[in-house]
Amino acid sequence: MKEIFILAEHRRGEIRDITFEMLTKGKELAEKTNMELAVVLLGKDVKEHAKTLSQHAKKVLLIEDEKLENFNSESYQKVLSHLIKERKPLLTLIGHTSFGMDLAPSLAASLNIPLATDCIDLEIEDSALMVTRQMYGGKVNVKARLRQAESYLVTVRQATFPAEKASMNGEIIEIPSPLSEEAANKRFIEYVLPPPGGVDITAAEVLVGIGRGIKDESNLPLVEDLAKALGGVLACSRPIVDKGWLPNDRQVGTSGKTVKPKLYIALGISGAFQHVLGMKNSDLIIAVNKDPNAPIFSVADYGIVEDLFKIVPSLKDKIYELKAGKA
Amino acid sequence: MDILVCVKHVPETAEADIKIDSTGKTIEKAGLVFDINEWDDYAVEEAVRIKEKLGGTVTVITVGSEDANSTLRKCLARGADKAIRLSDPKFEGSDSYAIAKILHKAIKDLPFDLIFTGAQAGDDGYAMVGPILAQLLGIPHATMVKKIELKNGVARVNRELEGGLEEIVEVKLPAVLTIQTGINEPRYVSIMGIRKAMKKEIKVLGMTELGLSENEVGEAGSWIKIEKLYVPPVEKQAEFLDGTPEEIAAKIAEILKARGLV
Numbered sequence: 001m002k003e004i005f006i007l008a009e010h011r012r013g014e015i016r017d018i019t020f021e022m023l024t025k026g027k028e029l030a031e032k033t034n035m036e037l038a039v040v041l042l043g044k045d046v047k048e049h050a051k052t053l054s055q056h057a058k059k060v061l062l063i064e065d066e067k068l069e070n071f072n073s074e075s076y077q078k079v080l081s082h083l084i085k086e087r088k089p090l091l092t093l094i095g096h097t098s099f100g101m102d103l104a105p106s107l108a109a110s111l112n113i114p115l116a117t118d119c120i121d122l123e124i125e126d127s128a129l130m131v132t133r134q135m136y137g138g139k140v141n142v143k144a145r146l147r148q149a150e151s152y153l154v155t156v157r158q159a160t161f162p163a164e165k166a167s168m169n170g171e172i173i174e175i176p177s178p179l180s181e182e183a184a185n186k187r188f189i190e191y192v193l194p195p196p197g198g199v200d201i202t203a204a205e206v207l208v209g210i211g212r213g214i215k216d217e218s219n220l221p222l223v224e225d226l227a228k229a230l231g232g233v234l235a236c237s238r239p240i241v242d243k244g245w246l247p248n249d250r251q252v253g254t255s256g257k258t259v260k261p262k263l264y265i266a267l268g269i270s271g272a273f274q275h276v277l278g279m280k281n282s283d284l285i286i287a288v289n290k291d292p293n294a295p296i297f298s299v300a301d302y303g304i305v306e307d308l309f310k311i312v313p314s315l316k317d318k319i320y321e322l323k324a325g326k327a
Numbered sequence: 328m329d330i331l332v333c334v335k336h337v338p339e340t341a342e343a344d345i346k347i348d349s350t351g352k353t354i355e356k357a358g359l360v361f362d363i364n365e366w367d368d369y370a371v372e373e374a375v376r377i378k379e380k381l382g383g384t385v386t387v388i389t390v391g392s393e394d395a396n397s398t399l400r401k402c403l404a405r406g407a408d409k410a411i412r413l414s415d416p417k418f419e420g421s422d423s424y425a426i427a428k429i430l431h432k433a434i435k436d437l438p439f440d441l442i443f444t445g446a447q448a449g450d451d452g453y454a455m456v457g458p459i460l461a462q463l464l465g466i467p468h469a470t471m472v473k474k475i476e477l478k479n480g481v482a483r484v485n486r487e488l489e490g491g492l493e494e495i496v497e498v499k500l501p502a503v504l505t506i507q508t509g510i511n512e513p514r515y516v517s518i519m520g521i522r523k524a525m526k527k528e529i530k531v532l533g534m535t536e537l538g539l540s541e542n543e544v545g546e547a548g549s550w551i552k553i554e555k556l557y558v559p560p561v562e563k564q565a566e567f568l569d570g571t572p573e574e575i576a577a578k579i580a581e582i583l584k585a586r587g588l589v
């Protein structure tokens with residue numbers, strides 16, 4: 001029986017959510033096409049992870065090796081190409097994460113098997129693979145077909161599928177590591193944790209998030225005043241941190257913080273998925289953007305298609321009026 | 328240190344009204360403003376900074392039509408020494424894999440210690456060209472790089488992971504690094520600088536000069552074939568508030584009050 005592989009992603013002792021999300025999609029595909037779902041787990045001393053994963057799939061293919069202790073695309077690529085050549089899965093799913101983005105493209109090129117990255121959906125029709133992905137910062141969806149092949153590789157966007165719940169009692173199959181030596185050209189040295197201190201935006205009840213639409217650093221006081229009026233804190237999209245206008249502990253998104261305040265006001269933020277994943281679970285989202293087609297409006301509860309510089313001062317005044325009226 | 332930087336000329340779409348064209352397979356390009364891909368801008372700046380510190384050369388390379396010259400000139404104005412444009416009507420329809428193959432042919436005989444690409448392109452967002460190019464060249468790579476230290480034939484780099492975490496890895500040179508935004512602050516390019524760069528030569532190479540065959544490029548040489556573009560279905564649509572700014576502000580204030588947020 002042909003297999004579908006899910007590459008388990010784990011870091012610093014934890015299985016990452018994307019693994020369970022891919023399992024949801026993988027299970028659906030395997031059932032539809034009558035294939036077998038297998039989780040591939042590489043690492044050092046990861047039997048506990050293997051046990052956890054065996055509750056989610058028929059098979060866990062476990063390869064343990066000291067040389068796989070930390071993620072290293074060079075060693076991972078060697079092991080995976082060995083496994084893919086040997087077992088010829090129709091499809092291998094890898095997360096579109098810092099891990100998968102470092103691994104999947106060179107793996108695909110080395111095996112010359114087609115790869116589509118950052119997919120939000122996929123379908124198998126006969127043995128052809130169709131994928132859905134996004135372009136232009138989420139303004140357009142694309143349906144694409146991969147070149148006909150015996151084996152395909154796909155990286156999957158985070159938080160696109162719900163996480164799979166444990167429902168199985170799968171088998172753990174230990175496979176000897178094909179690695180004979182440490183990676184020759186790439187070496188993991190250490191993790192660098194974000195510096196502690198600063199403002200904890202994850203603890204704030206009200207966040208005013210600003211994006212590139214704020215245009216200039218000199219406009220910061222204006223939005224700071226609004227945040228103050230609301231008793232909230234300023235947060236931002238990535239370009240604001242890249243420009244050095246706010247420190248990086250204020251960044252919301254995949255490479256920043258995940259927040260869930262009672263109120264998130266997005267000002268001049270387009271709504272790229274990397275940002276949205278960090279704030280979409282806020283209780284109430286209000287977005288102000290000049291562009292009626294900005295993707296942020298599909299996660300917002302309320303949308304205002306207007307110049308933020310017209311809305312912000314009026315809103316601040318109204319809030320103070322309300323507060324004064326209350327007093 | 329000789330550094331090659333692969334750059335892409337892309338439309339700016341964050342604020343633009345995007346229309347799918349009549350073929351349904353691409354967008355209408357007319358009226359869109361094109362510029363260097365945001366990530367590549369940081370890559371070029373990083374290369375120029377290394378050159379200024381250690382000496383050597385910076386060469387920028389793109390796959391694109393004549394329109395892409397403006398992006399190459401911007402890179403020259405920023406401090407790149409040479410510019411190469413790979414262009415052929417047959418390249419039309421190439422995906423990232425085919426683009427990497429085209430770049431590989433142009434690069435394999437050039438002298439280099441490092442190759443930079445952007446971590447991804449802002450238009451199609453595949454994030455594939457850099458690491459595939461590394462594989463084709465048989466050299467190591469590191470993606471999403473936010474800091475680089477060079478010593479003794481090794482690049483010690485910080486890779487960005489999720490949630491503010493980074494990792495330090497070492498790769499042997501020559502290597503491909505894909506550059507993440509925020510690694511530096513790209514310098515301002517003056518009109519004068521661009522004008523001066525107008526005089527510099529841009530070397531143009533086509534399919535035959537590169538020794539590529541038709542089935543290696545375009546749709547035939549690609550992994551991915553686009554079938555159709557469509558406007559994303561709305562899962563949840565915001566309720567739009569309208570009126571004058573004062574009226575809108577009053578409506579927002581009411582909503583916040585009703586929820587006990589003010």
Ligand SMILES: Cc1cc2nc3c(=O)[nH]c(=O)nc-3n(C[C@H](O)[C@H](O)[C@H](O)COP(=O)(O)OP(=O)(O)OC[C@H]3O[C@@H](n4cnc5c(N)ncnc54)[C@H](O)[C@@H]3O)c2cc1C
Nearest residue numbers: 211212213237238253254255256268269270275289290308
């Ligand atoms: C690996 C990786 C990780 C990333 N991680 C993150 C992350 O953690 N967080 C993050 O935010 N991004 C992240 N990004 C970047 C992300 O892809 C986007 O580039 C970024 O979120 C865009 O920020 P923005 O919305 O502020 O800017 P843009 O996309 O440029 O949008 C600006 C918006 O402002 C609007 N606007 C302009 N002027 C006005 C005005 N006067 N009034 C009202 N609206 C106006 C425009 O219509 C536009 O929609 C990451 C990218 C990569 C590749």
